[in-house]
Amino acid sequence: MPLGALRRSPLVDQAVQHLREQITEGHWPVGTRLPGENALAQTLGVGRSTVREALRALAGAGLVRARQGSGVFVIASEPAEDWPARLRRAAITDVYEVRMMVETQAARLAAARRTDEDVAAMEAALQAREKAAGEDDAAFVDADIALHAAVVAAAGNPVLTDLFAEFAPALREGLIDMVELLELRGHDRNPGHDAHAALVAAVRDGDAAAASDLLQAELEQTLARLHTKPGA
Template sequence: MPLASLRPSPLVEQATERMRAQITEGEWPVGTRLPGENALAKTLGVGRSTVREALRALAGAGLVQARQGSGVFVIATEPAQDWPGRLRRAAITDVYEVRMIVETQAARLAAERRTEEDVAALTAALAGRERAAAGDDAAFVDADIALHAALVAAARNPVLSDLFAEFAPALRERLIDLVELLGLREHERNPGHDTHAALVAAVREGDKDAAEDILRTELEQTLAHLHRPRP
């Protein structure tokens, strides 16, 4: 597909998509040195600043790389997968396994590092989870995630908190599916309340082993359900 002038509208997006197509369709194979900014601007009928922004977008997608003094080169024909997108496409069992790894360690750190404010936040989140049990599945899942977010925050590790924040949207989608798939609230509107209450108590008392064990047991039980063959 040869390059051609672009129509007015979001020119950066158009330029990015046109050049991306050149790469993904094999017109510019890996190792190809792209035309210079002036040549690209002339061919596409846009300004150099538009070309520059489009090249930044392609670099952000992992398709091209600028080499000082040499130009811009194609380094991949498929865009790199972004982390949120990868999580959204992942199997629920894979998401849950990662959740277990992250949160069990967060529980240990929370029991060791929690402050009075953290304990208050956990207690409030536990009460919020109990109140949300009267609502629909989405509201209950949101309250459950809020409690686990408070647990991670109590670990006092900003990187861990950022990781959970990236993880939470995909986790929310999977949990809503999970509640429906396993029928977790058909017979009990507030499943796991006693376990979560024990978890909050363990963190409050500074019992690292208990906090980790309680959470690990709960998550392992759910994961075992997910691995069972469906009729």
């Protein structure tokens, strides 16, 4: 596909699209040195600043890399898959195994670092989970995840908090499917209440070992149920 002048805005997005197509369609194979900024700007009919922004976007997508004094080279023929996309297509059991590693350690930190505000947030989330027992499965799962998020937040580590937030959408989808498929709330509308109440109490009381053990046991039980799902 030959390059051509761009006529519509936003110019940067169009430049990115045109340059990406040259790479993904094989016109510029891996290892190829791209034309210089001046040449690209002239061919595309845009300014050098637009070309520079487009090249930065391509570098962020993992398609090109600048080499000091040598130029910009193609390093991949397909964009790198971002983390949220990777989570969306991952098996829920794989996501859950990583969740266990993250949350059990977060519970230990939470027991050591929790503030009065953290305790209040966890207790409110526990009450909200109990209230959601009277609602549909999606609302109950949302309340359950919110309680776990409150425990993670009590660890006082923003990276852990952000990491859990990245997991949440994949967890939500898998857990709703599991609850509905296995009819887990058929006899008990609020499954796991005692374990969650004990978890909040352990974090509140500063018992790191108990908090971690309780969470490990609960998540292992859920993971075992997820493994019974078709296609898990």
